[in-house]
Amino acid sequence: MYPLLFRAVLSRFEPEFAHHAAMVVIRVLGAPPFSWATRALTSPSTEQRVEALGLAFDSPFGVAAGFDKNAVGVRGLAALGFGHVEVGTITAVGQDGNPKPRLFRLVQDRALINRMGFNNAGADAAVRRLEKLRRRRPKTVIGVNIGKSRVVDVEHATADYVASTTKLAPLADYLAVNVSSPNTPGLRGLQAVETLAPLLRAVKAAAGPTPLLVKIAPDLPDEEIVAIARLAVSEGLDGIIAHNTTISREGLATDPEIVEAAGAGGLSGAPLRERAMAVLEVVRAAVPSEFCVISVGGVDTAADVQERMDAGATLVQGYTAFLYRGPLWARQINRELARINAAKRR
Template sequence: MYSLLFRHVLTRFDPESAHHAAMAVIRTLGARPFSWVTRAVTAPAPEQQVHALGLTFPSPFGVAAGFDKNAVAVRGLDALGFGHIEIGTVTAIPQDGNPKPRLFRLVEDRAVINRMGFNNAGADAAAGRLRALRRRRPRAVIGVNIGKSRVLAVEDAVDDYVASATLLAPLADYLAVNVSSPNTPGLRGLQAVETLAPLLRAVRAAAGATPLLVKIAPDLPDEEITAISRMAVAEGLAGIIAHNTTIARDGLRTDPAVVEDAGAGGLSGAPLKQRSLEVLSVVRAAVPADFCVIAVGGVETAHDVQERLDAGATLVQGYTAFLYRGPLWARQINRGLRAL
């Protein structure tokens, strides 16, 4: 039913406009009495709980950063059955992001190209919404993904991340440092161990007792992924999120002219599946067994989630397949995991 609606109706809308419309529906589902009805058919089973980062996740499957940049739909996503919701990316300074159009569907590949550019209302606005959410005690775990403000030079990145961490860490169940988006100039350069280590050290001090993770890019050579993983352990981080979108365009079925017209940006969705498994394997081999690894990239089905868990992921995230699978995607994943 949803696939027909998507192909014949939703694809006629600009992707970003369609996303905003979907967010409005999800926000409605998070409000009473709609949330009571929604939870009745989507709630994960008690045996699907995962204990990690000193927290209890209702399900191993959560929604990745980028879907809810401003913490406006957490209650709805919670009601839809996601075990955790990672909001953001949030920057210390509000920003509009890159010029539109900046979000493109590759339907044949079940993929998306985005160059959003960390469009968000800023850390102060996110903090206000998180305070209100905490009073309502959502079931799902809430992570906060933070990034560098575009107007600041890379040389000022440490203070910028620390400002966000100081404000948001007390309101987050965990904090994720995003140094891997391809859509902010110079950001990925922060992944070099010699620059990343002091950044993470400063953010970890600002985060206090809140678990801190770092999100890496899939385009790094395996040896650099190993080095970052070992550094994360040495610096006392709680985990790694593997991984962000890719700048690669290999193996796509979509007409190359369409891909070229979409232009620069990060590719997400089904084409990342194999690289996601490879990166997960590299990270897991470099960190202790009890170190939290969140796998993301190319996840569409319960089988995909279970494959990541079997490969050593502690938790799994998805985003792009939400567009192609519809609002009951988390329910499908949770029920599918129980059946495997």
């Protein structure tokens, strides 16, 4: 039903408008009495619970950062069956992001190109929303993804991240340091180990007991990924998120003219599947077995999620396939995961 609706109706809307419209529906689904009915249909089985980062996740499958930038749809996303919601990217200073249009569908590839530019209302606005969420039940595992404010020069990035951390860490179940978006000038340069080490050290000190992870780019050479992974371990971080969107356009089925017209930005969706698996394997081999590794990129089906778990992912996140699969995506994955695991036990 949903694929027909997407082809006939939703694909005709401008992508960012369609996303905002979907968020309105998701917010409604997260409010009683709709949330009660939604959870009854979508809640994962207790057998799917995962212990990680000192937290209990109802399902290993969650929503990646970028879908809910301002923490407005957390309850609705949880009601739809996602085991955790990573909100953001949130910056210390609110910002509009890059000029529109900045989100483009590559339907033939089941992919997106975005150059959103960390559009969000800022840390203070996020604090107010997170405080309300923390007062309500049922509780949802909420990760908070933080990035550099555009108005802040790269040389002052550490202080900017610390400012966000000080406000948001007390309200986050875990904190993710985003130094890997391709849409903020100079940001990816912070992944250099000599630059990243003092930044992570300062953020960890500000985060206190809140688990801290770093989100990396898929476009790094494997040896640099290993270096960051080892740095994360040595600096006492709790995990790595692998990975962000890619600037590569290799192997796309979409007409090259359409891809070129979309312009710069990060590519997400099905084309990242192979690289995401490769990065996961590189990271997993470089860190201790108890170190949390969240795998992101090209996840579409329960088989994809299970493949990541079998390859050593602690948790798995998705985003782009939500657009192509529809609101029952998490429910479908959770139910199929239950069947896969039941078959393994037989």
